[in-house]
Structures are given as C-alpha cells and as structure tokens.
Amino acid sequence: MHLTTTPVRPRLGERIMAVINRDPRTAPHGTRNDALLAAAAVALAVCLALSTDDARRPDALGWTLLIAAHVPLVWRRRRPLLVFAAVVALVLPYHALDNNHSAPVPASFIALYTVTVTQRPLRTLVVSGAGLGLSLAAMLTFGGDRQAVELLRIYGWVFAVIFVGIDVRYYRQYIAAIVERAERAERTREEEARRRVAEERLRIARDLHDLLAHSITLIGVQTSVAAHVLAADPERLDRETVAKALDDIAETCRTARGELRTTLEVLREQGSVGETRGPLPGLDGLPDLVEAARLAGARVEQSVRVRQLPPAVGAAAYRIVQEALTNAVRHAGPEPAVRVELYEEGGVLRLSVADEGIGPTPGGSPGFGLVGMRERARSVGGTLDAGPRGQGGFEVTAALPLTLLEGAR
Numbered sequence: 001m002h003l004t005t006t007p008v009r010p011r012l013g014e015r016i017m018a019v020i021n022r023d024p025r026t027a028p029h030g031t032r033n034d035a036l037l038a039a040a041a042v043a044l045a046v047c048l049a050l051s052t053d054d055a056r057r058p059d060a061l062g063w064t065l066l067i068a069a070h071v072p073l074v075w076r077r078r079r080p081l082l083v084f085a086a087v088v089a090l091v092l093p094y095h096a097l098d099n100n101h102s103a104p105v106p107a108s109f110i111a112l113y114t115v116t117v118t119q120r121p122l123r124t125l126v127v128s129g130a131g132l133g134l135s136l137a138a139m140l141t142f143g144g145d146r147q148a149v150e151l152l153r154i155y156g157w158v159f160a161v162i163f164v165g166i167d168v169r170y171y172r173q174y175i176a177a178i179v180e181r182a183e184r185a186e187r188t189r190e191e192e193a194r195r196r197v198a199e200e201r202l203r204i205a206r207d208l209h210d211l212l213a214h215s216i217t218l219i220g221v222q223t224s225v226a227a228h229v230l231a232a233d234p235e236r237l238d239r240e241t242v243a244k245a246l247d248d249i250a251e252t253c254r255t256a257r258g259e260l261r262t263t264l265e266v267l268r269e270q271g272s273v274g275e276t277r278g279p280l281p282g283l284d285g286l287p288d289l290v291e292a293a294r295l296a297g298a299r300v301e302q303s304v305r306v307r308q309l310p311p312a313v314g315a316a317a318y319r320i321v322q323e324a325l326t327n328a329v330r331h332a333g334p335e336p337a338v339r340v341e342l343y344e345e346g347g348v349l350r351l352s353v354a355d356e357g358i359g360p361t362p363g364g365s366p367g368f369g370l371v372g373m374r375e376r377a378r379s380v381g382g383t384l385d386a387g388p389r390g391q392g393g394f395e396v397t398a399a400l401p402l403t404l405l406e407g408a409r
Contacts, residue, residue, distance in 0.1 A: 030077045038073040049103040062099035076114045087111040116165025215256035221296040282314030293325045305343040316376045324353035324396040332357020354395040
C-alpha cells in the first residue's frame, strides 16, 4: 500500500504576510502580476469614470489619457521612478482637461506606493512633493480654485499612501535583517560543525597512528628477539626466553586491542561533546610505555616531576612520549639508552625524550610520527622540537602550557 501526501497550501493570512514581507522587485512572475494589476486598475478606472461625476465624463482624448496612464504599471517593479513620472505626465493633462478626477486615482496610488516601498524615504518625499506641486500648478492654471481644493483633499490620501509605503519598507528591511542574521548563524553553526568534525578526524587519525605504530614496532622487535633465539643455537634452545618474547607479543597485542576498542567506542558514541569519554590515557600510563620499551630491548630511564595535569595536556604528553619511544626503539639501534624526563617550570610542562643511538637512516622516507607529535603539541597550545643531538643520538623536546590557550583542544 502506497501512501500519498498532499502538500499543505498556505493559508490566506500566511500568503498575505509573505507578499508583504517580500521585496516586490524580487517577487516571482512580477511582470505578469503587474499586467493583471494594471488591467484591474483600468477596469476600476472605467467604472469610476462612468459611475461618478457625470458632468466630467471623459471625452475621447480623456479616455485615451486615462487608459494610457495605466500602461506603465506593467513595469512598475523594474523602473518605479520612471513609471511614476510617466503616470504623472499622463494624469496631469487628463486633470487639466477637467475630466473625472476620481478615475485615475488608483493608478496614481499604485505608482506612488511602488516608489515608497522601493526607494529611500527622502527620495520618496521629494518625488511626491514634486508631483503635488505639479498637480497644484496644473489645477490652478487650468481648473481654478475649486479643483485645486479637491486635489488637496485627495492628497490627504496621498500622504497616507506615502507613510504606509515607508512603514512597509522599514518592516521589510527589518524582516530581511532577521533572515540574514538567522542564515549567518546557521552558516556559522555549519562551519563550526565541519571544523569540529575535521578536528575530530585528525585527532582520531593521530590516535590510531600512535597506537598502531607503537604496538607494531614493539611486536616487530619482540618477534625479532624470538626469531634470533630460535636461530642462534637450535641445539641449546632457550625455551624460557622464547616463551617470554611470545608472552610479550601477546601482551602488546592485548593492550593495542584494548586501546583500539576504546577509540572505536568513541566513534560510535552519540552523546554531546563533553559527555564522551576520551580514549587517551594520561601520564599514569607512562610506566607501561617505559616497560614496553624495555621489553623491546631499550635501556630506559625516566624522571617525572609533575603534579596533576589537565586531561588534554596529559594525553598530549603521553602520545608524544609514546611516539618518541617508538622512534627510539625503531631507529636508535640495538639496546639504545633512552632518557625520559618530564617536569613543570613556570606553568609549562617540559618534556624531553633523548636517546644515544644512531638516529634515523639518512635519506629514508619520512613518516607521520614527527608531524603527529607537533600536532599534539599545537593542540594544547604548545611547541615541539625534534632533531639530532650534538653528542650523538636523537632528542625530542616539548613545552606544553598547563593552562590551555583559548581555542586549544
């Protein structure tokens, strides 16, 4: 069974408010609607000319001027000032010939209203004042005082049209400003959401890189140890050493699997920001990193003199140490001596991981380790330097502020 839905048509009041709120110059089908409006105004003008003031019923020239005054209304949205001038230019001789003075009023009001809602108020007042002056001059010249008084009475309605048009113009500007602010706020929210998504993707990419690179490097070193023991002297197989190397590999796999599961759980969580539990351990995980590096053959010394750290700073420091130890195990040669030092100084966490090994192979393809460490440091407003030491080996140093900078994560 298929369900069909009928679109709900806006109510009459909603359609009227939409017309009021919309700029007439941008309305759809404007020329067609204005042609229909001009036709309706012509019909009304003919009715007024035939049913009111029989003594001033227009003659042939009067009918020609009256109908011609409605033709420019078709283009009132495109050229409001020009249309108003054309209507005035046709209506003035019509009045001067003492034809029915009520018939052209609707066309004049339509042209004037269009000017008031599309032009600045000062320009509207100047144009309407010029039109009033020309009309008075024509009436005093050709029609006498009685027609001039009648024209002034009609101009009471003219001023009402002017002020209504100006009020509608300001109202439309107010609505347009509200809509613009809402759209700008929506764009800002979308940009902020995209920025957060990009930052989160980068953070997860760094986490996975650090986790997998560290774990795979340790597994590779431990596997090499087991293979060396097996191949060195098959007749005197050191089963205890082989078993320990295999146990170390299994423990590294379990640890990596746990951290990977925690990272993936964060990806699945739908809670708001701040409710999700981050996958990054803090400095309390440094002993495990040091022990893993020792199992891989490195001789690691550590010196940690820090108090409680902000979670983001602790996580950044942990990942930097993890990547630095991974690089030392991978590139510093067999059984490298590594010193890990962390201490607080002047509101800044100072971090140093230095080894006495041979360093990276010259000309090798660079990885993402150093880039990731620098991004970790920048994420909390800190800095990181890495490079060969003067006395040999390689050193990574970082300065991480304990008070996060505004905008740092």
